[in-house]
Amino acid sequence: MKHHRQELWLNIAGRRGFVNITPQVQAAIEASGIAEGLCLVNAMHITASVFVNDDEPGLHHDYEAWLERLAPHEPVGQYRHNDPRHGGEDNADAHLKRQVMGREAVLAVTGGRLDLGPWEQVFYGEFDGGRAKRVLVKIIGE
Numbered sequence: 001m002k003h004h005r006q007e008l009w010l011n012i013a014g015r016r017g018f019v020n021i022t023p024q025v026q027a028a029i030e031a032s033g034i035a036e037g038l039c040l041v042n043a044m045h046i047t048a049s050v051f052v053n054d055d056e057p058g059l060h061h062d063y064e065a066w067l068e069r070l071a072p073h074e075p076v077g078q079y080r081h082n083d084p085r086h087g088g089e090d091n092a093d094a095h096l097k098r099q100v101m102g103r104e105a106v107l108a109v110t111g112g113r114l115d116l117g118p119w120e121q122v123f124y125g126e127f128d129g130g131r132a133k134r135v136l137v138k139i140i141g142e
Contacts, residue, residue, distance in 0.1 A: 004032030004139045007044075012129030015073070016097075018060050019124045021050075021135065025107070026114055028137040035112045037141015041122055042104040044134040047094035049101035049125035052116070063101075067127075071096035094127035101125050109141055 006028040010019060025041055043050045053059065071093040076082045079092030105122060108115035114122070124135055 001037075001140060001142060002032070002034055004028065004034060004137075006031065006137045008124075008135040008137060009132050010124055010126070010135065011132045012126040015127070015129050016064065017126050017129060018063070019126070020055050020121050021124050022114065022116075022122045025122050025137055029109055029112060029114065029139055032139045034109060034139050034141040037109045037139060039107045039109050039114065040104060040136070040138040041107065042136040042138070043098070043124065044136050047091055047098055047126075047128035048133055048135075049098045049103065049123075049127070050105050050135060051102050051123050051125060052105050052107070052120050053123065054119045055121040055123075063125075067097045067100065070100060091128040097127040098125075101127075109139065 008021060008024050012019070021041070025039065029039060041050045073093045076090045081087050081092035081095065082090050107122070126133070
């Protein structure tokens with residue numbers, strides 16, 4: 001069995017955003033030389049996510065609105081994590097949003113290509129941006 005590891009680096013200028021990383025994941029598969037196997041795509045930061053869904057701007061807007069209702073950023077004082085006595089950050093909402101959206105996606109590789117459904121794309125979700133963060137792409141197979 002062969003394996004290939006690659007990191008993608010992303011820097012979302014704003015606090016939150018979604019980026020279609022399907023082309024970069026496919027490029028990693030091609031670089032691996034693996035034709036049949038599995039591909040793990042993992043956000044390596046606890047305030048970011050990897051998920052699979054449709055690349056449709058209305059859906060992305062809906063995600064943003066829904067997540068903000070579930071875990072609003074402000075007031076930041078509503079979260080113990082943001083309290084200076086317990087960590088003093090301002091990103092508790094980002095941790096919660098990541099938990100909802102998920103950490104990773106495991107994808108099939110068939111014939112050297114991502115084996116996705118008709119509308120499926122791979123996304124990086126950022127919930128506490130403004131700095132460079134990594135996404136791990138790990139491919140195993142033959």
